[in-house]
Amino acid sequence: MAGVVRLIDMVFPGDTNHHGTLFGGVALAHMDKVAFLAASRHGRAPFVTAASERIDFAAPALKGELIEAAGRVVRVGTRSLDIEVELVAEALLSGERRLCTRGRFTLVARGGAATRLPPLAPSPTGSEAEPEGVLVMADMVFPPQTNHYGTLFGGDALRMLGKAAFIASTRDTRKVMVMAASDRVDFATPIHEGEMVELAARIIMRGNRSRRVRVELWAEDLLSAARRRAASAEFVMVATAPAHFGK
Amino acid sequence: MAGVVRLIDMVFPGDTNHHGTLFGGVALAHMDKVAFLAASRHGRAPFVTAASERIDFAAPALKGELIEAAGRVVRVGTRSLDIEVELVAEALLSGERRLCTRGRFTLVARGGAATRLPPLAPSPTGSEAEPEGVLVMADMVFPPQTNHYGTLFGGDALRMLGKAAFIASTRDTRKVMVMAASDRVDFATPIHEGEMVELAARIIMRGNRSRRVRVELWAEDLLSAARRRAASAEFVMVATAPAHFGK
Amino acid sequence: MAGVVRLIDMVFPGDTNHHGTLFGGVALAHMDKVAFLAASRHGRAPFVTAASERIDFAAPALKGELIEAAGRVVRVGTRSLDIEVELVAEALLSGERRLCTRGRFTLVARGGAATRLPPLAPSPTGSEAEPEGVLVMADMVFPPQTNHYGTLFGGDALRMLGKAAFIASTRDTRKVMVMAASDRVDFATPIHEGEMVELAARIIMRGNRSRRVRVELWAEDLLSAARRRAASAEFVMVATAPAHFGK
Numbered sequence: 001m002a003g004v005v006r007l008i009d010m011v012f013p014g015d016t017n018h019h020g021t022l023f024g025g026v027a028l029a030h031m032d033k034v035a036f037l038a039a040s041r042h043g044r045a046p047f048v049t050a051a052s053e054r055i056d057f058a059a060p061a062l063k064g065e066l067i068e069a070a071g072r073v074v075r076v077g078t079r080s081l082d083i084e085v086e087l088v089a090e091a092l093l094s095g096e097r098r099l100c101t102r103g104r105f106t107l108v109a110r111g112g113a114a115t116r117l118p119p120l121a122p123s124p125t126g127s128e129a130e131p132e133g134v135l136v137m138a139d140m141v142f143p144p145q146t147n148h149y150g151t152l153f154g155g156d157a158l159r160m161l162g163k164a165a166f167i168a169s170t171r172d173t174r175k176v177m178v179m180a181a182s183d184r185v186d187f188a189t190p191i192h193e194g195e196m197v198e199l200a201a202r203i204i205m206r207g208n209r210s211r212r213v214r215v216e217l218w219a220e221d222l223l224s225a226a227r228r229r230a231a232s233a234e235f236v237m238v239a240t241a242p243a244h245f246g247k
Numbered sequence: 248m249a250g251v252v253r254l255i256d257m258v259f260p261g262d263t264n265h266h267g268t269l270f271g272g273v274a275l276a277h278m279d280k281v282a283f284l285a286a287s288r289h290g291r292a293p294f295v296t297a298a299s300e301r302i303d304f305a306a307p308a309l310k311g312e313l314i315e316a317a318g319r320v321v322r323v324g325t326r327s328l329d330i331e332v333e334l335v336a337e338a339l340l341s342g343e344r345r346l347c348t349r350g351r352f353t354l355v356a357r358g359g360a361a362t363r364l365p366p367l368a369p370s371p372t373g374s375e376a377e378p379e380g381v382l383v384m385a386d387m388v389f390p391p392q393t394n395h396y397g398t399l400f401g402g403d404a405l406r407m408l409g410k411a412a413f414i415a416s417t418r419d420t421r422k423v424m425v426m427a428a429s430d431r432v433d434f435a436t437p438i439h440e441g442e443m444v445e446l447a448a449r450i451i452m453r454g455n456r457s458r459r460v461r462v463e464l465w466a467e468d469l470l471s472a473a474r475r476r477a478a479s480a481e482f483v484m485v486a487t488a489p490a491h492f493g494k
Numbered sequence: 495m496a497g498v499v500r501l502i503d504m505v506f507p508g509d510t511n512h513h514g515t516l517f518g519g520v521a522l523a524h525m526d527k528v529a530f531l532a533a534s535r536h537g538r539a540p541f542v543t544a545a546s547e548r549i550d551f552a553a554p555a556l557k558g559e560l561i562e563a564a565g566r567v568v569r570v571g572t573r574s575l576d577i578e579v580e581l582v583a584e585a586l587l588s589g590e591r592r593l594c595t596r597g598r599f600t601l602v603a604r605g606g607a608a609t610r611l612p613p614l615a616p617s618p619t620g621s622e623a624e625p626e627g628v629l630v631m632a633d634m635v636f637p638p639q640t641n642h643y644g645t646l647f648g649g650d651a652l653r654m655l656g657k658a659a660f661i662a663s664t665r666d667t668r669k670v671m672v673m674a675a676s677d678r679v680d681f682a683t684p685i686h687e688g689e690m691v692e693l694a695a696r697i698i699m700r701g702n703r704s705r706r707v708r709v710e711l712w713a714e715d716l717l718s719a720a721r722r723r724a725a726s727a728e729f730v731m732v733a734t735a736p737a738h739f740g741k
Contacts, residue, residue: 013507014506017660018558018586018587019672019734023657023660024672024673024676025656026653028649028676029649029650033649036648049681050680052678057674092265154283154299154352155275155276155279155280156276162270162271162273165272166270166272176265176266179270182271182302182350184298184299184301185299186298260508261507311512340512401530402527402530402543405519405526406517408519409517409519409520413511413518423511423513426519426551428549429597431548432545432546482518487513
């Protein structure tokens with residue numbers, strides 16, 4: 001479970017300037033979010049960001065691209081730790097990847113004096129890399145996505161599952177993929193506000209212009225580390241040409 | 248009150264791919280939301296989504312179009328029920344409507360053993376259709392729209408009222424309508440987090456290039472079924488040509 | 495502290511119609527939000543909007559422009575008060591400003607019978623104007639931006655700090671500015687759900703095509719008026735030409 005935490009998202013049209021490049025502050029927000037998840041997974045305590053070191057932006061992320069933020073624990077103190085975060089932009093159709101920036105965030109564990117963070121694990125041996133052929137991406141469940149019983153709406157889980165299928169199939173084909181069908185989806189357990197979710201998407205069948213993608217959604221309580229499969233789904237994604245829609 | 252629940256929304260720019268078509272997962276999220284509202288109105292219990300059946304996407308919804316999700320109870324068991332949901336896209340200016348997909352969602356009532364869902368009502372007799380000339384659309388109040396006393400900001404109510412006026416006047420004229428004036432708006436009662444709201448918009452005066460629209464906002468407690476008019480407003484909407492803004 | 499409260503935001507792509515003009519209902523929502531902040535700062539009580547007077551829209555706000563909503567208390571009763579709100583659109587590159595509309599909102603203080611609002615302060619003497627060369631903009635912390643300990647994510651604070659640097663440097667140069675670097679950022683105290691934040695941005699160094707901007711983020715408890723500096727940052731913003739990104 002340790003190692004790198006990855007957040008993957010589309011560059012959102014509302015988050016770009018007149019030239020279609022991602023606002024720096026939004027990039028920083030993505031980086032802090034992944035730092036929070038990586039810190040929580042290591043320390044299993046409630047964390048707040050205390051500082052970010054100087055961050056230089058080497059290259060922009062553009063509207064319509066993916067951004068991938070990856071965070072890794074690099075220092076652990078008694079009650080604080082440092083996370084190094086790398087932000088990469090990826091053009092969906094060409095697959096070109098660009099390192100936008102790197103940064104270091106310090107987070108502090110709040111809570112009783114008894115809180116002691118576990119030491120930094122020995123240097124990783126590759127086990128933390130993405131498993132071959134599986135897209136793994138993390139996310140968090142925020143209040144706007146929960147009903148007033150504090151659990152995630154099925155609809156938001158479906159949206160996350162669909163996003164993972166879109167990204168996995170687009171990366172596999174480097175074409176614009178649309179959802180042609182969603183197979184029966186079962187929701188095993190509700191997902192609660194403040195939990196981390198992890199989506200794992202795998203291509204299970206390749207057609208000429210289509211892909212069948214299986215996506216699993218895992219929920220994880222950040223403090224207890226308890227983890228369970230909350231839902232799984234299979235989607236048929238089909239490559240489309242723009243002309244298809246008469247545009 | 249029973250019968251069909253309708254959610255109407257614009258296809259949001261951040262929810263579309265490179266070809267400007269709505270992500271499948273976002274379509275599924277809309278469908279689940281209307282299934283939740285239709286289930287809650289029938290069962291008056293806290294529901295969670297247990298499963299969605301296979302869903303095939305027949306046609307895309309495009310950026311800038313309306314999407315309308317309509318949900319109806321089609322099966323009731325002791326503690327679970329099935330909702331059939333239809334998703335239709337509507338081009339705002341031509342009025343062309345396209346069935347994008349249909350799906351079936353199973354929701355389960357949580358709560359004490361005493362929960363027993365009421366049986367399925369006899370087949371509807373047309374009373375569930377939209378009343379002639381009135382646009383009726385449902386929505387939900389989510390935490391991000393509430394202040395920290397748990398009630399909806401007046402501003403979000405104004406946004407919902409304005410959206411209903413925009414859709415009703417655009418459907419009536421099939422031109423791009425902008426708000427020229429908002430008459431005095433009174434807020435009768437606060438709306439609480441987790442409540443369902445229903446907007447009813449009616450054209451009350453037609454000018455050459457303008458429409459006066461009266462919109463009422465009703466709030467409904469999903470568990471008790473208590474319903475009250477929370478606000479009403481009148482807007483003057485005017486048709487504009489793009490040249491008007493020198494673009 | 496009294497006087498005018500200002501909210502500044504970009505016109506969001508999802509909030510505009512086919513002609514790229516801001517939806518009237520969204521404009522009203524911005525106006526109500528600033529009315530809420532201005533009322534809370536005067537009365538230090540929990541307020542709800544009771545009514546808005548007739549509002550005429552004189553000019554549209556366009557996609558990609560700034561909108562600035564400024565609210566000021568103009569009448570105080572025993573338990574209610576009136577806020578006058580002005581909404582101005584500003585073209586980022588030309589600097590052209592356009593009065594879109596003016597409106598008056600009545601808000602009522604909820605709470606015990608003991609609540610008595612302080613009288614209207616004597617007519618302002620210019621102290622309420624923006625300090626020379628400093629951009630001051632308010633915002634609120636909403637639940638979707640908080641973790642489940644109820645405090646703002648560092649990332650959202652970074653996003654707000656970055657937005658203020660973008661607006662201040664763009665106003666100073668009237669060019670499209672991108673973030674080239676973020677200096678070390680320290681977070682002094684956590685910011686809580688429901689608090690108001692105020693961002694103050696000042697240009698501290700001017701290069702040929704770059705600006706160094708210092709931004710402070712202040713948090714304010716709306717009921718107690720307690721105010722503290724929660725974070726500060728320095729950003730290097732650089733003017734870019736579209737060609738720079740090969741678009």
